[in-house]
Amino acid sequence: MIAAGQALDSVAHGQALDQALRELPRETETAERAAAQDIAYTACRRLNLLDALAARLLAKPNPALDGLVRAALSELISHPERAHAVVDQAVTATAGIKRGAFKGVVNAVLRRFLREREALLADLTQDEALRLHYPAWWIARLRTAYPEPGVAEGIMASGNQRPPMTLRVNRRRADVEGYLATLAEAGLAAVQTGPDALRLERPMPVARLPGFGAGEISVQDLGAQYAAHLLDVQDGMRVLDACAAPGGKTAHILEAADCELLALDRDAVRLKNVTENLARLGLSARCEAADAAKPADWWDGKPFDRVLLDAPCTASGIIRRHPDGKWLKRATDLGQLATIQRQLLDALWQVLRPGGKLLYATCSVFPEENARQIEAFLSAHANARALAADLPAPYTLGHRNGQLLPDQRHDGFYYALLEKA
Ligand SMILES: C[S@@+](CC[C@H](N)C(=O)[O-])C[C@H]1O[C@@H](n2cnc3c(N)ncnc32)[C@H](O)[C@@H]1O
Structure with a gap:
């Protein structure tokens, strides 16, 4: 629990959660690391509620206890049946902080929460942001974008759940049917959900999946697997993957066609992941660290x-x-990102051949960032037309004009397929 608390502290200081978990002290045991990850991710999904609870329960902010108390409160909310074990665990963890000076405080705070739980939660969750676990600006934007009853709420509820784990079978080394049989032999249940996709009944560490090291499979959400199918790459084509790292979509394209990519x-560091992923899968591409918005720096003119x-x-x-x-994004990021996306679209349109296709994702x-961005692009570029973006049956997913909303099968994505006249 102490490790989860440290990771939550790092998020409070602006660090990404996965990075914070990677940076836990080297001596952290594997099992402890896995538990920390589980606790920290769950706590992070409701971080604003935990902040508000901690503010109510702690007489004054205590930086030494912030993360730990939030992690423990989150566990108490998730597992009321294990309340006493959670309190004991948190109090024991406190022994390592300032020679146990705060053991009494942590014990008192958590026991008070257990006594007053219903009243505290009922009071705090009158605030919609605390009830839905999103910043107020995020809720307002979603409600404006999806005014139909329940749609914005559905998106938010789905965003608070644990994600499904979907694999992509590398067609060059295996096929979905064969891999499903391999999983069944290993006692792992899964179902096919796309042309190259299967969803595991239970998420698990990749290293434990048969054939992962041998490049038979990758982890990739079903929504992300749309990209390679929609792009419709044929053998011999020249393909640009402009924002490629860590290379999930790059690899899928290369698994499907013998193209020059x-x-x-x-980001040169992230680009290394592309090289490593391609090597594991037995694929190759030219990888270059460059700003895609400046073709003059990397384009040979073809x-x-x-x-x-x-x-x-x-x-x-x-x-x-x-x-x-x-929690790390601000409302102002949306406008800044939309500007960057527009610049990238404008720059990359120039390097596409007439008759060629650009997939915006x-x-x-x-x-x-999505439909508005593409509407503006189409009205500014007379030589651009949007093509229908869908997968063949039976893998067609319900989307709204290219917008996939997150559900039990896939994450939220947007796709627009543009053809150059
Ligand atoms: C959504 S991620 C790409 C995910 C990747 N396509 C995949 O499927 O694994 C966006 C990437 O764009 C990169 N990026 C951001 N601005 C860029 C730019 N101007 N030129 C090139 N890459 C950029 C980021 O470093 C990041 O790796």
Whole structure:
């Protein structure tokens, strides 16, 4: 619990949660690390409520206890049946802080929460942001974007759940049917959910999955697997993946066709993940660290047949995988990201051949980054037309004009397929 508390403290100081968990002290045991991850992710999904509870229960803020108390409160909310064990665990963890000086405080705070739980939660959750576990600006934007009864609430509820774990089978090394049989032999249940996709009944560490090291499979959400299918890459084509890292979509494209692919990413460290992922899967591409918005720096002047722009965005569609995102992002980020997306679209349109296709993708549910962005692009570019973006039956997913909303099957994504006249 102490490790989960440390990770929550780091998020409060602006660090990403996955990074904070990676940076836990080296001597943290594997099992402790896994437990910390579980507690921290759950707590992060309701962090504003935990902040409000801690403010009520602690007489004054205590930086040494902030993370630990939030982690313990979150566990008490999730597991009322284990209340006493959770309190004991938290109090024991406190022994390591300032030679146990705060043991009494933590014990008193958590026991008070147990006594007053109903009244405290009833009072605090009158505030909608605390009840829904999102910042007020986020709720307001979703309500404006999705005014139909229950839709915005559905998106938010889905964003507070644990995500499904979907695998992509590398067609060059295995097939879905065969891999399902391999999983069944290992006692793991799964169902096919897309042409190359299967969903595990229970999420598990990748290293324990058969064939992962041998490049037979990758972890990739079903919504993300739309990209390679929609882009419709044929053998021999010149393809640009403009924002490629960590390379999930790059790899899927290369598994499907023998094409000449240039993978760009501005972040050289993240780009290394593309190289590593491709090597594991037995694939290759030219990888270059560059700003996709400045073709003069990396383009040889030969037009591309296909361009994938998986643009930087608020990641509001994958918030259940990165719950820190809703607390680290600001309302102003939305406008800034929309400007960057527009610049990328304008720049990359130039490198596409006439008759070629550009797929614009985000993992967002905010229309400012999606439908509004594409409407503006189409009205500014007479040589652009939008094509229907869908998968063949039986894998067609219900989307609204390219907008996939998160549900039990897939995360929230947006796709617009544009053809150049
Ligand atoms: C949504 S992620 C891409 C995910 C990736 N396509 C995949 O499927 O694994 C967006 C990426 O865009 C990169 N990026 C942001 N601005 C960029 C720019 N101007 N040029 C190139 N890459 C950029 C970020 O570093 C980040 O890796």
